[in-house]
Amino acid sequence: MRLKREELIEHVSSQMPARRWRHTLGVMQSAIELAERYGADPARAELAAIIHDVAKYWPVQRQAAVIADNGLDADLLNYDAPMWHSEVGAYVAEHEYGIEDREVIDAIRYHTSGRENMTLLDKIVCLADYIEPGRDFPGVDLIREKAQLSLEEGLIAGFDSTLRVLVERGQTIFPTTVLARNDLIRQLAQREQAGQAKPVAENRGG
Numbered sequence: 001m002r003l004k005r006e007e008l009i010e011h012v013s014s015q016m017p018a019r020r021w022r023h024t025l026g027v028m029q030s031a032i033e034l035a036e037r038y039g040a041d042p043a044r045a046e047l048a049a050i051i052h053d054v055a056k057y058w059p060v061q062r063q064a065a066v067i068a069d070n071g072l073d074a075d076l077l078n079y080d081a082p083m084w085h086s087e088v089g090a091y092v093a094e095h096e097y098g099i100e101d102r103e104v105i106d107a108i109r110y111h112t113s114g115r116e117n118m119t120l121l122d123k124i125v126c127l128a129d130y131i132e133p134g135r136d137f138p139g140v141d142l143i144r145e146k147a148q149l150s151l152e153e154g155l156i157a158g159f160d161s162t163l164r165v166l167v168e169r170g171q172t173i174f175p176t177t178v179l180a181r182n183d184l185i186r187q188l189a190q191r192e193q194a195g196q197a198k199p200v201a202e203n204r205g206g
């Protein structure tokens with residue numbers, strides 16, 4: 001059964017320390033703002049944002065068990081534990097909170113890694129996670145500036161900063177993020193090409 005918004009907020013906030021819930025409130029706010037700016041449904045963006053980090057503070061063994069026992073993406077278990085909570089959160093959204101909206105579930109699932117062909121909602125929740133008002137990591141202001149230009153430019157800047165940190169620390173990289181970034185760069189290039197081609201076509205016509 002689908003929980004009401006207030007019940008959901010009460011339950012999700014009980015799964016994490018206060019500072020992580022403050023982060024979630026920030027992601028909710030940024031997700032709503034991005035949805036309004038870029039033409040998505042703010043209520044669906046907020047719903048995904050409320051749930052996105054629900055499993056972040058679960059013991060890693062519990063997260064691994066949810067992934068292993070329910071046929072989720074077991075490849076994640078070959079990477080560091082911070083990558084697991086998104087997949088677990090999507091499972092909780094569907095099976096414990098009764099969310100049926102596939103795009104909301106997927107936006108939770110891909111909020112850390114991204115993926116190729118990200119939906120509008122995937123992009124909004126992932127980018128909101130980078131730029132919410134409480135974030136204060138080196139480079140966050142550049143991501144915020146790019147987010148004003150387009151979701152794609154914001155996300156590319158976000159993934160760049162994550163990948164840079166992982167490379168600097170010598171950590172393994174879950175490859176879906178690289179595929180997501182490649183795809184976003186191509187989307188941007190295609191849009192620029194289409195934008196440049198348009199005036200030529202218009203000139204020809206008139």
Ligand SMILES: Nc1ncnc2c1ncn2[C@@H]1O[C@H](COP(=O)(O)OP(=O)(O)O)[C@@H](O)[C@H]1O
Binds near residue numbers: 129165172177
């Ligand atoms: N492609 C990736 N490969 C490996 N680790 C990653 C990848 N993408 C993100 N991470 C790491 O996963 C962690 C969790 O990401 P996220 O949920 O976005 O962060 P936060 O805890 O700041 O909300 C971060 O420490 C980040 O460095």
